[in-house]
Amino acid sequence: MPIAPRKAALLLLLAAIPLKAQQTPPLPTADPLGAAMFTASGATGMVVVVVRDEGIYMQSYGEQRPHSGQHPAPDSLIRLCSLTKIIATDLLVKLAVDHLVDFTDPLQKFAPAGVTVPTKTLHGEAERGITLGDLATHTAGLPREVGWPPDDTPHFTFPDHAYRWDWLPKQRLRFSPGKFSAYSNIGFDLLGDALEQASGKPYAQLFQERTAAPLGLRDTTLTPTPEQCSRLMVGFKDEGPCTDTQASAGSGGMYSTPNDMVRWLQYLLRLPSVPVQQNTAAQAVYILPSQLNGMKGLSHAGEPSGIGLGWIRLGLPEDPGMIIQKTGGGGGFTTYIALLPSRRTGIFIAMTEGRHSGHVNVFHEANNLVTIMAGLPPLPPEPVADLPSDSVQAHANLPVHAKTRAATTKARAATARAQAVHRPVKKARKPTR
Numbered sequence: 001m002p003i004a005p006r007k008a009a010l011l012l013l014l015a016a017i018p019l020k021a022q023q024t025p026p027l028p029t030a031d032p033l034g035a036a037m038f039t040a041s042g043a044t045g046m047v048v049v050v051v052r053d054e055g056i057y058m059q060s061y062g063e064q065r066p067h068s069g070q071h072p073a074p075d076s077l078i079r080l081c082s083l084t085k086i087i088a089t090d091l092l093v094k095l096a097v098d099h100l101v102d103f104t105d106p107l108q109k110f111a112p113a114g115v116t117v118p119t120k121t122l123h124g125e126a127e128r129g130i131t132l133g134d135l136a137t138h139t140a141g142l143p144r145e146v147g148w149p150p151d152d153t154p155h156f157t158f159p160d161h162a163y164r165w166d167w168l169p170k171q172r173l174r175f176s177p178g179k180f181s182a183y184s185n186i187g188f189d190l191l192g193d194a195l196e197q198a199s200g201k202p203y204a205q206l207f208q209e210r211t212a213a214p215l216g217l218r219d220t221t222l223t224p225t226p227e228q229c230s231r232l233m234v235g236f237k238d239e240g241p242c243t244d245t246q247a248s249a250g251s252g253g254m255y256s257t258p259n260d261m262v263r264w265l266q267y268l269l270r271l272p273s274v275p276v277q278q279n280t281a282a283q284a285v286y287i288l289p290s291q292l293n294g295m296k297g298l299s300h301a302g303e304p305s306g307i308g309l310g311w312i313r314l315g316l317p318e319d320p321g322m323i324i325q326k327t328g329g330g331g332g333f334t335t336y337i338a339l340l341p342s343r344r345t346g347i348f349i350a351m352t353e354g355r356h357s358g359h360v361n362v363f364h365e366a367n368n369l370v371t372i373m374a375g376l377p378p379l380p381p382e383p384v385a386d387l388p389s390d391s392v393q394a395h396a397n398l399p400v401h402a403k404t405r406a407a408t409t410k411a412r413a414a415t416a417r418a419q420a421v422h423r424p425v426k427k428a429r430k431p432t433r
Helices: 008-016 027-042 081-097 132-137 161-170 185-199 203-215 257-268 362-373 401-421
Strands: 045-050 055-062 285-287 307-308 311-313 323-330 333-340 346-351
Touching: 008 333, 008 346, 027 045, 027 055, 027 362, 045 257, 045 362, 055 257, 055 346, 081 132, 081 203, 081 323, 132 185, 161 185, 185 203, 203 257, 257 333, 257 346, 311 333, 333 362, 346 362
Parallel strands: 285 307
Antiparallel strands: 045 055, 045 346, 307 311, 311 323, 323 333, 333 346
16 A cells, blocks of 8 residues: 555545544544654654554655655565564463463573572562563563663664573662563563563564464564665664664564554454454553552653553543553654554554654654544643653653644644544654664
8 A cells, every 4th residue: 555645635625525424534634743743753754554443544754764755665664663562562462371471470480591580679689579470561670771782783683682691690670570660671672582482482483473474464573684674764864784683572673564564553453354353461451550669761652541561551441532552762763553442543653763853742742643533632732841751762852842833733723624524523872672
């Protein structure tokens, strides 16, 4: 499905033709908000995919690579970054259903021979050991990273299996497992290793057999071919080679394409258009913030109301606008998936780094876009003071300039005009991974 250029005339036509009993805006009306988001982000290139029931909308902005003169394409290769984590937890649930693992299994059960998983914290003995569930919810007491990679290390190739299992026994946990949620890439690296050990298969093979093949994901891989690498979206900066990233199989190494992300969104939304649907346990909330002593690094897209297996919930289950989401970033990319389960609507966004940082929280704007496409009222503008201080990309920390506010407001107004015809107006250099 080609990504067509923006067609303002078509949008005006759609806005002018009333459609009876249409409760949600036509999917092409996503374009004004997408265009405003791209402009405000400062990105080199951006791809937006929206899936709503059986409808699909795909659009691209900017360039595949600087000075190429070509828009990103449906088969452009993308670094998924930390969206890789929700692929890992999907495999975790599949192996749990097969009784090969349990969320309460200790990590020690899957450690290499002779390796002892630490049980002491910075303040004394932990109340219990690390479990697979702790790794999947960022509550294992591990740091975000093992440290800085050596110079010129390709993205998502450090640390490898040998390095991290040599590193782990020497550590003291930051907190007792299950007591505090702090974002950890190394935790998901270790989770990927545990899934390999439990299944008796290399992670790449496990993913291919259990996920990629059943869903028909042709370009979602940890081992891209030269032909696939030739399609990689590239930002303003040279971010190093497209290469084998099995070292970060669980945390950030997966590549994919917009075409494959259509299938992935359909799978996540459990739509009949894919041959299999995701087990509901994969998107469930397992920890409430009130059960923890604190959280760190989980608020890039909004204040969490629940923590799942890699997923973060925004809002409450009784709210039709409740979102579950996952952010990602690194290797020159910012990536995002957000789902509105109540409206069977989801969004995927990938953008490459630009010459200059942008002036908008793209995660909030993506939440706004998918909310509108689900037929719900737009989100209120995010106050500057509430922008996350630990966002994946620096542009999320910058104030929203007046020019950006104007562009976004104009796009929202255009989308609202199109919506008004169809539904009643309601008042009211280290990879980040």
